[in-house]
Amino acid sequence: MQKxxxxxxxxxxxxxxxxxxxxxxxxxxxxxxGETLADTLHRVLEKEIAEGRLAPGSRLDEKEIAExxxxxxxxxxxxxxxxxATGLVESKGRQGVTVRxxxxxxxxxxxxxxxxxxxxxxxxxxxxxxPEQRDNLEAIHRRLEAASVNRSDIDTFYEVNKEFHExxxxxxxxxxxxxxxxxLRNRVGAYRRRVTYLPSRIADTLREHDEVMQAIFRHDxxxxxxxxxxHLNLLGDNLVDFIAHFS
Ligand SMILES: [Zn+2]
Numbered sequence: 001m002q003k004x005x006x007x008x009x010x011x012x013x014x015x016x017x018x019x020x021x022x023x024x025x026x027x028x029x030x031x032x033x034g035e036t037l038a039d040t041l042h043r044v045l046e047k048e049i050a051e052g053r054l055a056p057g058s059r060l061d062e063k064e065i066a067e068x069x070x071x072x073x074x075x076x077x078x079x080x081x082x083x084x085a086t087g088l089v090e091s092k093g094r095q096g097v098t099v100r101x102x103x104x105x106x107x108x109x110x111x112x113x114x115x116x117x118x119x120x121x122x123x124x125x126x127x128x129x130x131p132e133q134r135d136n137l138e139a140i141h142r143r144l145e146a147a148s149v150n151r152s153d154i155d156t157f158y159e160v161n162k163e164f165h166e167x168x169x170x171x172x173x174x175x176x177x178x179x180x181x182x183x184l185r186n187r188v189g190a191y192r193r194r195v196t197y198l199p200s201r202i203a204d205t206l207r208e209h210d211e212v213m214q215a216i217f218r219h220d221x222x223x224x225x226x227x228x229x230x231h232l233n234l235l236g237d238n239l240v241d242f243i244a245h246f247s
Contacts (some may be wrong), residue, residue: 038078050189
């Protein structure tokens with residue numbers, strides 16, 4: 001029998017943890033309606049992996065996760081299976097399930113593909129963006145500028161940056177492309193975070209986002225694609241920084 005999200009909310013509520021992070025998790029769990037318990041767990045764990053909170057190579061213990069969320073092991077097993085299907089985790093025999101570690105060579109290949117996919121999202125958005133989506137994108141950009149002023153608040157910068165990219169996926173009006181791009185972004189997320197939020201990158205990010213946005217607003221697909229590809233490609237100093245932070 002599948003448990004409902006309100007079910008998991010009650011169970012999570014009954015857990016004794018009161019940290020801010022747990023509260024945030026509860027909100028996440030409540031806002032999602034119509035998901036199975038396994039789906040919800042999958043989403044929460046996926047976010048933690050993409051954000052690097054669950055580091056590459058770390059072990060995902062079924063029992064520990066079940067205790068943390070106050071659920072049985074069955075939905076945890078299903079959530080881990082779903083994470084395995086998108087390549088985020090791998091089963092290593094006796095070691096159990098671990099967050100997949102990606103080699104440098106593979107990462108660079110993935111970045112290259114992601115830059116093109118996000119570029120295609122931007123290209124389509126330049127053709128298809130609605131006036132409402134345009135206003136929304138601009139508002140997100142202003143919030144990112146505001147977040148960049150307070151450089152200690154890197155989490156907000158990370159969240160709003162993600163919103164900017166999500167808004168472009170949505171404006172592309174190609175759900176398949178959006179889903180594929182999001183999945184790839186999640187896989188490289190833990191590694192990206194190490195360089196994207198270096199102080200030197202923050203100013204560049206704002207400038208590059210502005211360039212992408214202006215091209216979309218001009219309905220210039222080629223320029224939007226090129227600007228987005230440039231934003232995500234690891235070239236020159238960015239590549240050197242990335243290699244320096246890779247361990
Ligand atoms: Zn960005």
